[in-house]
Amino acid sequence: MTAPFEVSFVQRALWGGFLVSAICALAGTWVVLRGMAFLGDAMSHGLLPGVALAALSGGNLMVGAVASAAVMTAGVTALGRTPRLSQDTGIGLLFVGMLSLGVIIVSRSQSFAVDLTGFLFGDVLSVRQRDLYLLGAALLAALAVAALGHRAFLALTFDARKARTLGLRPRLAHAVLLGLLGLAIVASFHIVGTLLVLGLLIAPPAAALPWARDVRGVMVLAALLGAGATFGGLLLSWHLGTAAGATVAALAVSLFFLSHLASGLRHRRPRPAPVPAPEAH
Template sequence: MEFLIAPFEVSFVARALIAGCLAAVLCACVGTWVILRGLAFFAHALSHGMLPGVAIAALLGGNLLLGAAASAMAMAAGVVWVTKESRLSQDVGIGLLFVGMLALGVVLVSHSRSFAVDLTAFLFGDVLGVRRSDLAALAVSTALGIVACLVLHRPFMALSFDERIAATLRLRPRWAHLAMLALTGLATVASFQIVGTLLVFGLLIGPPATAALMFSRVRTIMLAAAALGALLTYAGLLISWYAETAAGATIALLTVLVFFVTLLGKRCIIALVR
């Protein structure tokens, strides 16, 4: 038992566990709608689209979280505008802004060599460097995400399965879609401090996708994804402590591995039953 508890007796590892569990709950709630609505590409692009805002905030000595939030909001608004004005599919706007925002971020970063270390933490996370103020901000974001998912459950449900039904029921599918994009941005921005922008996608998609393989009800998927995300956060921190690996990357890698193990296990069970 000491083997399983000892690392978390250190204060910064304990804070990392709390932060990871909060991020897991937030990503489970939002990530469930992301996979049901088919917004995985948007979430992936958004995690990279935060780079310009973070780079500008770092170069000006500002708050990285605020910079990431501003950049995420700009990208989400840009996707909606391009889709509306061009009348092309949403993927076109996402793809264009994904490349543009990422390129702009790299240009800004390359302008300052001193930003290299901060960029590494931004890309791959610094879960062991979480402060109490970060925990407070993450807790507020998690509470907002849970409340929003509860309040918007009905329009989100209709939108995820058939947009025409949502319109027929007067659930305002366009506004529901915008709210879903905003929640995706909230989860991405709030969680990037934990696992970094390149790895937040795993926490947002991995546990909900794994839970969706086992359950069909939305609320059950959310609960299972939250529990799984918290468990994988604990396991990732434990492994990284003893194996001396990057904590954020270890957590994200576990979310992907568990998905594929679950998928293969489900296929084997189906084959045996047949």
């Protein structure tokens, strides 16, 4: 059953998925706790213009993705400070604008369908050795940001006004958190594509939430669940002949439903009746 992992490109895909799972756990936990799923979806699709320009110019796709992520982060931060415009409205406008611009750029290429398919759905089996080094560096950066910003992120998530009174600068913390989210999405889009990146970004932390006692516990369990989805997804895709990235994302979402089903059953179990105290004679 595990024979596929003896193949070198599947091994690289596995390690790439493990690294991405850890990065997504660090950012995705805050996405789930703060209800930022729509923002994550918008930022993942907002990478298209930079990736498209890099592809057409023969440049590095990762550099293009980073540039687009920076634009999206700056745009969301700026529009979030506009008092007459709700945050969801600003995110939606950026989402549509960046996606439309990306499709326009890619449509100039003769290989439009191939480029767009690879961008949307990823190609986990094409991970190279140097990609693993980049993912390792991205994980170290994500760990540093998550560790240094943990207190500010925690206060921002549960009480933004208290964060301000404690001098934690919630606006700066929000901008840094957007940067962490952008880092996770940039690191992940090559593995599962932008349409499926939310599978690893949201499903493992959401699945871990009922079983962990604190935020760090959610992150650790989410990374383990993401790694399990990667292993199982690659194994299933090899034997069933399905798309690897999509199978990994689908398995991650399945783990979420199984987790919440198990959690619901756990809370519905009848508690044992108290044993009556012996009567005094």
